[in-house]
Amino acid sequence: MKAIVVGPRGKMGKLITQIAASRDDMELVAGVAPKGRDYIGKDLGQAALVGYDLGVPVVDDLESVIDQCDVIIDFSTREMAMEVLKMAIAHKKALVCGTTGFSPEEFQKFRDAANEIPMLYAANTSKLVNIMNKLLEIVTKAVGDEADIEILEMHDQWKKDAPSGTSREMGEIMAHAMGKELSDIAVYGREGECPRQKGTIGYHSLRAGNIPSSHSVYFGFMGERLEITHHSYNWECFARGACDCAAYLEGKGPGFYTIQDVLNL
Secondary structure: OOEEEOOOOOHHHHHHHHHOOOOOOOEEEEEEEEEEOOOOOEHHHOOOOOOOOOOOOOOOHHHOOOOOOOOEEEEOOOHHHHHHHHHHHHHHEEEEEOOOOOOOHHHHHHHHOOOOOOOEEEEOOOOHHHHHHHHHHHHHHHHHHOEEEEEEEEEEEOOOOOOOOHHHHHHHHHHOOOOOHHHHHHEEEOOOOOOOOOOOOEEEEEEOOOOOOEEEEEEEOOOOOEEEEEEEEOOOOHHHHHHHHHHOOOOOOOOOHHHHHHOOO
């Protein structure tokens, strides 16, 4: 798979570049950076701190390199991701997007794109997080109507959206397991006099230092509770998962794919 990485100096783009460069089944053909970055024009290996030159450039114009690739891997910003999506559709290129924080209307554009290109969206590309999602579905189907469900998620100080895309996805999985919509039962933080309402899913977001990612879901009962938790120690697990997603799209036709397809969950 010939791949382009969007945002190769970002915390995810840098790791994706490093891991993709080490894989035998992937070939990097370019990096795409936002306009004005001081590493535009440099070798992608230098920009992503791979440790050696890759012999391919970092550019600020995706259209100038897009026809060289089979797949675009984008973990950039919400605004840049929408531009990348338009370009991927126009040039009929497979797209892996892990950017979060989209409005429902924006996210629908990714779903619509699946009619024209292989589109894989994953709010979280960690294998273990997605196994955790499966566990949450199983538990919620068994006890969701009885339990008080609370989600605590932690990320670094630079995380833009709250709650995280991963915790929103967890909430949607559990809400659907109860035959409900998350938008109808989600409660975001509490202050003052606010007794807990039965059947809701509570959200709490912490942002501090350089915490990579941490998600805990609590099923509270009288006299006992069940906790399901995932901690990442760095972002490498997400970058490896992103590359696995890109490799999965090889030879695929138009469609909306997920990390569950990649992991056969």
